[in-house]
Amino acid sequence: MVRRDERSVSSKxxxxxxxxxxxxxxxxxxxxxxxxxxxxxxAVPWISLADTARLDKGLVETSAKTITPMGxxxxxxxxxxxxxxxxxxxxxxxxxxxxxSNMAVSQDYVTWTCGPRLHNWYLYYVLQSRxxxxxxxxxxxxxxxxxxxxFRHFEIPLPPIxxxxxxxxxxxxxxxxxxxxxxxxxxKQAMKQGMLQALxxxxxxxxxxxxxxxxxxxxxxxxxxxxxxxSSEYFGIGTPIxxxxxxxxxxxxxxxxxxxxxxxxxxxxxxxxxxxxDLFFTRTSETVExxxxxxxxxDDVPDASFSGFILRGRPRAAGFDPRFVAHAFQLGTVREQxxxxxxxxxxxxxxxxxxxxxxxxLPPADxxxxxxxxxxxxxxxxxxxxxxxxxxGSIKTGMLxxxxxxxxxxxxxxxxx
Numbered sequence: 001m002v003r004r005d006e007r008s009v010s011s012k013x014x015x016x017x018x019x020x021x022x023x024x025x026x027x028x029x030x031x032x033x034x035x036x037x038x039x040x041x042x043a044v045p046w047i048s049l050a051d052t053a054r055l056d057k058g059l060v061e062t063s064a065k066t067i068t069p070m071g072x073x074x075x076x077x078x079x080x081x082x083x084x085x086x087x088x089x090x091x092x093x094x095x096x097x098x099x100x101s102n103m104a105v106s107q108d109y110v111t112w113t114c115g116p117r118l119h120n121w122y123l124y125y126v127l128q129s130r131x132x133x134x135x136x137x138x139x140x141x142x143x144x145x146x147x148x149x150x151f152r153h154f155e156i157p158l159p160p161i162x163x164x165x166x167x168x169x170x171x172x173x174x175x176x177x178x179x180x181x182x183x184x185x186x187x188k189q190a191m192k193q194g195m196l197q198a199l200x201x202x203x204x205x206x207x208x209x210x211x212x213x214x215x216x217x218x219x220x221x222x223x224x225x226x227x228x229x230x231s232s233e234y235f236g237i238g239t240p241i242x243x244x245x246x247x248x249x250x251x252x253x254x255x256x257x258x259x260x261x262x263x264x265x266x267x268x269x270x271x272x273x274x275x276x277x278d279l280f281f282t283r284t285s286e287t288v289e290x291x292x293x294x295x296x297x298x299d300d301v302p303d304a305s306f307s308g309f310i311l312r313g314r315p316r317a318a319g320f321d322p323r324f325v326a327h328a329f330q331l332g333t334v335r336e337q338x339x340x341x342x343x344x345x346x347x348x349x350x351x352x353x354x355x356x357x358x359x360x361x362l363p364p365a366d367x368x369x370x371x372x373x374x375x376x377x378x379x380x381x382x383x384x385x386x387x388x389x390x391x392x393g394s395i396k397t398g399m400l401x402x403x404x405x406x407x408x409x410x411x412x413x414x415x416x417x
Contacts, residue, residue, distance in 0.1 A: 015159045015406050023158065024085075024112040024123065026151060029105035030076035032067055042068025044079060047086065047099075048106040055088060055095035056128070058175055060103075067104060077104045085112045085123045087134075090145040094134030096127040110151055119161060121168035126156050129400045157404065162412040167403045170410065174396040178389060185385045192378050199371045200328055202361065206374075209367045216362045221320055222279060222313035224352025228272045229308040252306050264305055272305035272312075277322050279313035280306065281329075281355060288348035292338035292355060294326040311352055319365055323372035328360040 020026070031048070032039040043066065047054075050064035072079060079102050080086075088095040090108040098120055105111060114120045138144035159167070198204040202213050252274050274280075278297045285291050294313075306312055315322060328334055341354040362368065402408035 015157050017155050018158045019152075020112065020123075020154045020156050021152060023118040024114045027078055027080065027084075027111040027113070028148070029078060029080075029107055029109055029111070031106050032071035032075040032077055036071070036074075039068055039071030039074065040065070042066050042071065044069065044072060045101065045103040046077070046106070047097075047103055047109065049088075049091050049108055052088065052092045052095060055086075055092075055097045057179075058098060058124070058172070059100040060086075060097040061100040063103065072104060076107075079104050080111050081113060083114070083120050085114065085120050085127065086110070087112075087127055089134075089138075089148075089151075091143055093138040093144050093146060094127075094131040096124055098124050110146075110148065117158065117161060119164040119168055121172060122164035123156070125168060125171045125400060126404055129404050157406065159406065160412070163410060166410040166412050170403065171396065171399060174392065174399060178392045178396065181385060181389045181392060185382065185389065188378075188382060188385065192375075192382065195378065196327065196330060196375065199374065200324075200331055200361075202363065206367065206370050209363065209370070211364050211367070213361045213363045215359050217356065218313070218325070218358045218360060219356025221316060221325060222356070223316050224355060225272070225312045225314070226283070226352070227308040227310050227312065228268055228305045252301055252304050264303065268305050269303055274301045274304045274306050274312070276300050277315055279315075279322050279326055281311040281313060281350070282309070283311045283351070284309055284347050284349045286347055288339050288342050288344055289335075291342050291348045291350045292329060292335070294329040296322050296326045311350075311355065313352075313355070320362060321365060321368040321372050323376070324362070324368035325360065327372065327375060331360075334358060334360055 029047075034040070045063040046065050046067045047060060047063050048065055051060065054060045054062070067077065071077065080099060082099055082101045082103075084099045084103075086097055086099060086105055086109045088108060089110050112120075112123060114123060134146060135144075137150060138146050158164075199206070274297055276297060276299050280295050280297065282291050282293045329338070337358045338350060338355065341357070342348050342350045363371070399408075403410065
């Protein structure tokens with residue numbers, strides 16, 4: 001039966017809309033005095049803004065900082081029981097988690113300890129589905145926040161408790177799949193880095209290759225040219241370099257980009273062309289670590305010009321594989337040569353003259369290609385994993401939209417445990 005202070009979600013549903021405060025005990029937290037060292041580094045985990053990266057991943061199991069029982073008893077801090085649902089209402093507004101153990105939180109969080117009518121994981125996913133709403137209603141110039149008054153009137157749809165548990169289980173299964181795929185991706189990325197180091201330095205040779213490697217100056221391999229200084233608004237929404245390293249987004253524009261607003265002369269198209277085998281290097285960036293990163297264009301881009309934010313390195317002659325050279329620019333020894341000559345004012349900057357002086361080790365051309373092909377196979381496998389993660393994330397988003405609104409129902413057996 002629906003109580004007077006509750007509303008049905010629809011005339012055909014057992015779901016009701018309730019104020020969250022009716023079915024859960026709301027709380028918050030506090031920061032003990034930092035002038036009292038005896039309040040800190042104790043046995044009580046204390047979730048604060050320093051733990052933002054730990055949120056939105058289901059359980060939060062550890063904290064960056066801890067406090068002592070004395071810190072709790074001499075402040076407004078509260079130890080919340082395991083299973084409590086927390087929401088960040090300041091800074092990165094709307095992130096949430098479930099406490100894995102008894103923990104305290106800072107005043108930047110609002111907490112809910114669920115009563116018998118509300119399942120905590122169901123609440124967690126409701127909060128996850130409302131992140132856009134939290135971001136929209138947050139206020140403040142430098143640090144966005146949500147006032148506590150908002151949560152006094154915060155309503156959620158409330159299906160029967162058995163259906164809440166079934167919804168939570170389905171969404172937890174989706175998250176477990178995404179987590180497993182992300183861990184597999186991280187493992188394979190680490191394996192790739194080890195493989196890159198071994199193959200690109202010759203510490204491990206592929207079967208059948210025994211000839212000596214040579215040291216080459218990049219300037220002997222590539223002819224550098226700065227890009228076209230068109231208005232920056234046109235770049236970044238143009239044609240991306242599609243290749244084995246996602247280091248650049250939209251550095252090439254064509255005469256047909258941005259609904260014809262770009263005007264390229266035939267001379268510009270000729271001087272700043274982009275064709276298969278060209279290497280493109282990040283010329284300027286906010287951090288020095290990003291300058292000089294390389295990508296290879298695998299297909300010609302007709303009637304195109306490239307941005308002044310990048311450098312084109314066009315092969316001077318055949319006899320080497322541009323993909324191998326681009327990969328070599330990931331090696332630590334090569335990165336040190338790049339960053340040591342880069343300049344920095346408001347942005348980091350490199351140029352063709354500096355990159356021309358960089359030296360790399362080159363195997364014979366056929367070994368370069370064999371190594372580049374192995375790395376390309378690995379990158380295709382990583383790209384496939386990323387697509388699986390993206391697809392799993394899209395499926396989960398659809399589940400949130402369907403299951404948490406009652407548009408899609410999960411049948412729950414009455415005698416199910």
